[in-house]
Amino acid sequence: MRDSPVDPAQANETEETNEAATKAAVFCAAERLFALHGFQNVSVRDITADAGVNLASVNYHFGSKDALLFEIFRRRTAELNRERARMLHEANDRHQGNPPVRDILEALFAPPLRWGSPENDRRISIQFIIRSRSEGNEEMREALAKDVSHLARFADALVKARPELARDTVYWRLHFCLGMVHNNRFAEFDRLHVLSDGATREGDTTALLTRMLDFAEAGFQA
Amino acid sequence: MRDSPVDPAQANETEETNEAATKAAVFCAAERLFALHGFQNVSVRDITADAGVNLASVNYHFGSKDALLFEIFRRRTAELNRERARMLHEANDRHQGNPPVRDILEALFAPPLRWGSPENDRRISIQFIIRSRSEGNEEMREALAKDVSHLARFADALVKARPELARDTVYWRLHFCLGMVHNNRFAEFDRLHVLSDGATREGDTTALLTRMLDFAEAGFQA
DNA sequence: CTGGGAGACGAACAGACGTTTGACTCCGAA
DNA sequence: TTCGGAGTCAAACGTCTGTTCGTCTCCCAG
Numbered sequence: 370m371r372d373s374p375v376d377p378a379q380a381n382e383t384e385e386t387n388e389a390a391t392k393a394a395v396f397c398a399a400e401r402l403f404a405l406h407g408f409q410n411v412s413v414r415d416i417t418a419d420a421g422v423n424l425a426s427v428n429y430h431f432g433s434k435d436a437l438l439f440e441i442f443r444r445r446t447a448e449l450n451r452e453r454a455r456m457l458h459e460a461n462d463r464h465q466g467n468p469p470v471r472d473i474l475e476a477l478f479a480p481p482l483r484w485g486s487p488e489n490d491r492r493i494s495i496q497f498i499i500r501s502r503s504e505g506n507e508e509m510r511e512a513l514a515k516d517v518s519h520l521a522r523f524a525d526a527l528v529k530a531r532p533e534l535a536r537d538t539v540y541w542r543l544h545f546c547l548g549m550v551h552n553n554r555f556a557e558f559d560r561l562h563v564l565s566d567g568a569t570r571e572g573d574t575t576a577l578l579t580r581m582l583d584f585a586e587a588g589f590q591a
Numbered sequence: 592m593r594d595s596p597v598d599p600a601q602a603n604e605t606e607e608t609n610e611a612a613t614k615a616a617v618f619c620a621a622e623r624l625f626a627l628h629g630f631q632n633v634s635v636r637d638i639t640a641d642a643g644v645n646l647a648s649v650n651y652h653f654g655s656k657d658a659l660l661f662e663i664f665r666r667r668t669a670e671l672n673r674e675r676a677r678m679l680h681e682a683n684d685r686h687q688g689n690p691p692v693r694d695i696l697e698a699l700f701a702p703p704l705r706w707g708s709p710e711n712d713r714r715i716s717i718q719f720i721i722r723s724r725s726e727g728n729e730e731m732r733e734a735l736a737k738d739v740s741h742l743a744r745f746a747d748a749l750v751k752a753r754p755e756l757a758r759d760t761v762y763w764r765l766h767f768c769l770g771m772v773h774n775n776r777f778a779e780f781d782r783l784h785v786l787s788d789g790a791t792r793e794g795d796t797t798a799l800l801t802r803m804l805d806f807a808e809a810g811f812q813a
Numbered sequence: 814c815t816g817g818g819a820g821a822c823g824a825a826c827a828g829a830c831g832t833t834t835g836a837c838t839c840c841g842a843a
Numbered sequence: 844t845t846c847g848g849a850g851t852c853a854a855a856c857g858t859c860t861g862t863t864c865g866t867c868t869c870c871c872a873g
Contacts, residue, residue, distance in 0.1 A: 379743075385694065389820095391820085391821080404636040407631075407726065409629075409631035409632070409749055410631070412859075412860065412861080413860080413861060413862085414859090414860085414861095422821080422822095423820095423821055423822050423823080424822085424823085424824095424861095425821075425822070425823090425862085425863080425864095426820090426821075426822095427861090427862095428861080428862060428863075429820075429821085430820095433861075433862080434860095434861065434862090435861095453598050469804050476789055486860095494783040500725065502724045502778070502779075503722065503726065503776070503778075504629065504725065504726060513778070513782060514778075514781060514782050517782065517785050517786045520782075520786055523784060524786060524787075536787070536790060537787055537790045537791045538786040538802070540783060540786060540790065541783075541791060541799075541802050541804075541806075542806055543808050544774070544779070544783050544791075545771045545774075545803065545807075548770045548771040548772075548773065548774025548775075548779075548781075549767045549770045549771065550770075551772075551774055552766070552767075552769060552770025552773060552774070554725070556724070556725075556732055556735070556736075557648035557766070557769075557770075559736060560735065560736050561741065561762060561766050563736055563761075564739045564742055564743060564746060564762060565746075565758070565759055567756060567757040568762065569759045569762050569763060569766075577763075580760070580763050580764075581767065583810075583811065584763075584767050584810040584813060585766055585767075585813075586813070587809045587810045587811075587812055587813035588805075588807065588809045588810040589750060589806075589809075589810070590809055591805040591806060591809035611850095613850085613851080634829075634830065634831080635830080635831060635832085636829085636830085636831095644851085645850095645851055645852050645853080646831095646832095646852085646853085646854095647832085647833080647834095647851075647852070647853090648850090648852095649831090649832095649850080650831080650832060650833080650849095651849095651850075651851085655831075655832080656830095656831065656832090657831095
């Protein structure tokens with residue numbers, strides 16, 4: 370076992386890499402199948418069959434099925450958090466450390482929405498993350514609970530942007546905004562599509578972002 | 592098999608009923624365990640052991656594990672929809688068939704919030720419903736997708752209350768509101784509690800309802 | 814050339830799963 | 844009293860699960 374194996378995410382879909390190609394194939398197949406069918410509904414055999422590798426590959430490269438799940442989760446949440454933090458940082462730079470509510474919320478909404486756009490390769494990743502929020506095992510939920518520092522930065526920025534609001538009011542409204550984001554699942558989009566008889570298409574990501582920002586920004590004005 | 596067995600929900604927790612007591616016990620135990628640990632993480636043996644009945648009871652009284660799941664789902668969603676429809680009807684009566692946005696949203700928010708209050712027996716039921724939205728099998732998701740008529744009444748009322756808004760705008764904002772509701776899970780409350788360092792307690796249901804209505808009503812003003 | 818570790822592979826493991834079976838008890842109707 | 848169905852029960856069924864084992868191939872350092 371070498372110390373720094375080929376990064377599965379970087380070797381994405383490029384099965385030509387001469388080393389650890391099977392590890393990357395397992396990683397990608399697992400993420401996709403988990404995101405589409407749920408964590409418990411996908412067996413190790415499903416993953417290895419889809420990836421075209423041997424059954425024992427999962428346990429050899431990742432230790433266990435749960436460890437594989439957690440590694441996908443850890444990597445993707447880290448990437449999402451990094452992108453959100455970067456946008457929040459840019460908003461701070463743009464507004465001398467005191468960005469308005471809309472810019473803060475954009476840093477929260479835009480990354481998962483961009484990932485979720487139909488033409489984006491990360492569409493699967495965001496579905497995986499959302500799913501891990503409800504189907505994740507104890508380890509994953511613990512990691513989510515521990516990682517409040519990431520959200521705390523957004524909460525602090527919002528408190529600074531709306532100093533007249535009580536702190537707990539800001540926390541609750543941030544909670545509502547997160548609910549808006551996490552509801553962006555395939556099934557929910559389908560129901561909305563049926564309800565509106567085809568009037569609402571989720572294809573236009575920037576338009577959806579504007580809709581969400583309009584709604585949430587107004588919510589913070591209350 | 593008689594035609595109208597004792598209603599498990601009515602025989603709730605009263606194991607003294609001389610007939611079909613085990614069916615009610617299975618129903619209650621299953622709902623609680625499913626809500627707490629997830630659908631796939633609870634086995635038929637877990638349910639029957641918790642209910643104190645024989646292993647074969649589930650298949651005898653409900654046909655299969657999936658059928659049991661679906662029966663709990665069907666009953667609870669019907670109860671929730673009925674309560675929401677009743678509140679929307681009352682709001683219509685109060686305002687001559689044209690209730691304001693806040694009253695419509697209250698009919699949407701209040702029932703699940705009331706159920707979710709700590710002292711309420713239905714706290715488990717609402718967790719079950721929320722869970723079924725992401726963990727439900729094909730049959731349950733199909734039932735959710737088909738039942739747009741229930742949501743359509745809320746959408747129509749909102750369109751009537753805000754005629755200056757485009758229809759798809761109203762649909763999207765209703766979608767956002769549903770996200771706010773469905774995010775009210777145990778795990779999410781926990782994270783919010785950690786984030787706010789104990790400042791936000793979910794105990795006061797009416798206060799939470801006010802917070803949600805303030806936020807969502809303002810969102811519809813945008 | 815040679816030895817050894819990394820990795821892929823088929824096969825098997827032990828356990829948990831949902832479901833089914835057949836016998837037994839009990840009670841109301843004939 | 845007798846018959847039959849409803850309900851409970853222990854036991855077993857076959858299947859699918861995650862994981863492990865032993866072996867084989869291949870490549871590179873010695």
